[in-house]
Amino acid sequence: MRSALAVLEEVVAAGPGVTAKEISAALKLPQATTYRLLNLLVGEEYLVRLPDLRGFALGRRAARLALPVVPTPPAAARAVVEHLRGQVRWGVHLASFRTGQVTLVDPDPDHPPSDDVVLARHPHASALGMLLLADQPDWRALARDLRPLTEHTVTDPGELDARLEVVSAQRVARQCGQVRADRGCIAVPVHDPATGALVAGLALCGPAARVAEPNTELVALLHEHADRLVPLLA
Amino acid sequence: MYAASTFPPYPALMRHGALSGLRHRSPVHGLDRRHLGPPEVLAQSVSSAAPAAAMAAAPAIAATTAGSGTIWSFVIATVVSLLIGSCIGRFTRRMAVAGSLYSLTAKGLGPAAAFTSGMALLVGYGVLVMGALVGSATYVDALLGRLGVEASGTVLVAAAIVLGALVTGGVLARVRLSARVVLAAEAVSIMLMIVVFVVLLGVTPQVPAAVTGGSGVGGIAAGVLPALSAFIGFEAATALGVEARRPFRTIPRVVQWTAGVAGVLYLFATFTQMTGFARTGLATVDEPVPALALALGQPWLALLLDLGIALSFAACALATLNALVRVVFSMARDGIAPAALGATHPRRQIPHVAIAVVVPVVVVVPVALLASGLPAAQVLADLLTLATVGYLVAYLLVCLAAPFFLRRIGELTPVPVVVTAVLVPVLLVVLVAFVVSAWGGVVPLAIGALIVVGLAWLLWLRRRRSAQLAAIGVYDETVTADVLGGHEGSPL
Known part of the structure; x- marks a missing residue:
């Protein structure tokens, strides 16, 4: 040994x-x-x-x-995230998926997100985590324990599977009160255009009731900023 | 998922430019890489060795020379098989191949020996598939006969055609499905054989086998010949190196387990049959196990037996065909066979062109032989003898290659040298004895013809494809994606 x-x-x-x-x-x-x-x-x-x-x-x-070390994103990428923060009243967070986990690389200082360890260990509950799971050939390898964090957490594998299908199809993940009962998040993926690999996720977090609304303009705004991140992160 | 920049680059990253020589995709790309679990890989080897079929026939053949020493012939054959398995393991712990022993031999002995091994494997695998189809058809015919269907040549030929179609369907399926079919068929057939032999052992008076006359050391040595031929095919998992999930761990283990399990089954079968025929001697009976079943008033055992052997031969045909097409595929990727044979089906991830070329040959030949009215038992015996010669040549070469391979990569230790020094003379003697014992029949003629074809092919390759010939030995190399730090860096 x-x-x-x-x-x-x-x-x-x-x-x-x-x-x-x-x-x-x-x-x-x-x-x-x-x-x-x-x-x-x-x-x-x-x-x-x-x-x-x-x-x-x-x-x-x-x-x-090894403990994965994720370097801070380049200044140009942080500027894009900062720009989005100036346009919305919710928390804006940038996460990296390079290590096969959710790692926050630019959390919103004015709206602190959930604990890093919770996000990394329970990808089934968070919007960013669902982006990661939806990208896997078999998400069960990454999310073995579908533990309930709140009463709204999806713990049924069949239901999660169906939700992840929707995430893949619409390129947006959404959770309402699954990590904390009063908060919700909308997250969109950033893919490397050359390899198609999922590299990062951009999330908007706010009151759970508001996140449940369609929020068509907010999702469009998120996608627009995610597209601007592609050449900076991929 | 893991990018270089997520970890501090480790020192001397460009040492000897070590990572600059990595390819972006494996030279054997197109196969269903890293997907098969250990049971599926095990099924490939066990089925190709077809222990259920050999359990019924091999002990009686060995007993004609070894007499009461038959057990010892099988003990020796098991040890020899385990040692051959250890030689193969020296390679398969270090490289994953689709071309079975052909690709391994290339890394130890070079092109001419590897070509000879490839030729021997084409003959060994190809003829074993034909023999297994004939064997399966024979026992389906016998089974139908016991059920009251009138025996005729037509039934036999029809059975061979149906079996040929089934095996073709099996090899065209994705490799996972094909491996599972083989696994199920072989498990059922071994179970049937164990039931038959346990019942026979239970109802037979327990007389120690040693009471009949022995035939001395010479007889036991001669008995090793048929005993060893019962093991051929146990290396077949080697051809699934690319497709196994953890090849460096699974393939060497599976090959050794197959040799061990087959050895135990043969010893059990030999013990049962020798006990049953303790008074008269096992060698005096033509079909010992059915005779034993009938003598004991258990005719239903003969039915199970026929079913078990037919299934075992069918699984053997499919498993060996899987190995055969991968050897052809590897030869094509090496550039010594037409390049088209190295193509893979994009969705099923199987070498479909090699299958399309190989399958008609291995199905039509046995059907034609049976249709020509030759006695099926003789056809089966000749095909199995010819196949065994091919296997023995390939085993001999891979065992010889092992220490040379280890020396080339700088990992030679004394044990592999000793094993090879013991095995090579033994295998040489067995090979010569095998050819001599078949002297006067069609087998030596077929061997002669195949040697001429092989030499002509080799000479043509030397003149027209010398560069490809010199570089043969394609295997599933480590590619950039397998190495930590092999990816290009990126900001996140």
Whole structure:
């Protein structure tokens, strides 16, 4: 166990392309042990073999071991968000989905949003979280525990599935009182035009009763600002 | 989902330009990458080895030379299979392939040996599919006969045609569906065989098998030949490397488990049959298990037996065909077979052109052989012998290749060298003995003809496609998306 972690650490320290022999020498581990550990870590996809089959690099799964660091968005993107804040009386938040979670990168200082940890852990309840789930091939892999946060939280997988269909079709997610009973949010996605990947979400949060209204102009305004964010974030 | 910039770049990112050589998509793209779970992959290997069919027939064949030592012949064959599996595992823990042993051999021994392995696999897999179709049709015919349908050549040919159509449908389905059909058929057939053998064991007087005369070490060694041929096909999961969800973990395990499970089933079957024929000797009976069933006044057991064997052969045909088309597909992607054969169906994610070319051959040949009026049992025996020769050549080459592969990537340890040093002479002797034992029949002639065809193909490739030939060994390489930090950076 300790040796496996040491091998993983050595691949990070030495950089991609490091060979089994080099790792064995650096850690003073017996060769057979090193090879077995490397094969184990490759089997579990924490490491990958490079195309020459000699060198190793970190696999995508290793990302789960690190605390994801999301850099602050560029000033131009924050200016777009600030512009929207000037036009509406509700809270405006920008979130990144790059780490596979909801991470607020520009929360509204005048209208503090819900706790980061709550948003990250319960994507089924929040509007931003539903954008993320609707983008997954199988959302159940990300939202295993449909816990009720308020009496309005959708906890039935079938109902959530139907709502996520609507989110995908209309490119807008909406929740009323699902995270906090008195608040609601409308969120729209920002996609990378080259890969189609979901990169960010822009949300408007206000009183739950008001969010439940059609708000056609607000949604249009959100989409307009989200479109302006595309070249800045993608 | 994970972008480079979400993590602090790790040091020496451009060390040897290590990541610059990564492709954006795998050279074997188009297959249903990383989708099959362990049970589906296991079904592929187990079905291709067809233990249910071999349980009934192999012990009696081995007993003709090994006598009361038949058990030992199977113990040796199991150990040899496990060692072959360990050699294959040296590769499959490190690379995922669609071309089975052909693509593996290329990484250890180079183009000429890999080409020979590919040729041997085309023969082994192709002829085993034909043999399995003949076998399944034979037992469907026998089953119908027991139910009162009058036996005739027409029934046999019709059964072969229907089975051929079913197998074609199976291989054209998405690989997940196809693997599940194989899994269900094989599970049922093994269950049936276990029921039959447990009942036989229960009602047979328990006489220790050792009371009959033994035939010494030489007899046991000769018995390894048919015993080992009962294992062929256990490596078939290797061809699903690209499609398995966790290939580096699943494929090596599945191949070893298949060898182990088949070994246990054969030992059980051998023990049962030797107990049943303890007085007369197992080798003296033509069809031991049905004879045993009838002698015990349990004719319904013979029905179950026929059904189990027919199902097992049908699953074997489908599983082996899945492996065969992936070898053809890999050869096409390598550039040594027509490029069109490397195409994949966009929706079903199967090599549909390779299937369209291969299926008519492997279905029409057995139907034609049966329709020509040759005795089905002889056709089956000859096809299985020819297939076994192909497999043995491919096993021999992959076992030889393992230590060379490990040395090339700088991960050689003593154990693989010892295993290869033991296995290669054993497999060489078995191969020679196999060909010699078939001497005088059609099998050596067929082998000779295939060697001529193979040599002609190799010479043509040397002259016209030397660059492609030198570079063969396509596999599911790590691509940019698999590597942490392989993506291009972006602001968020």
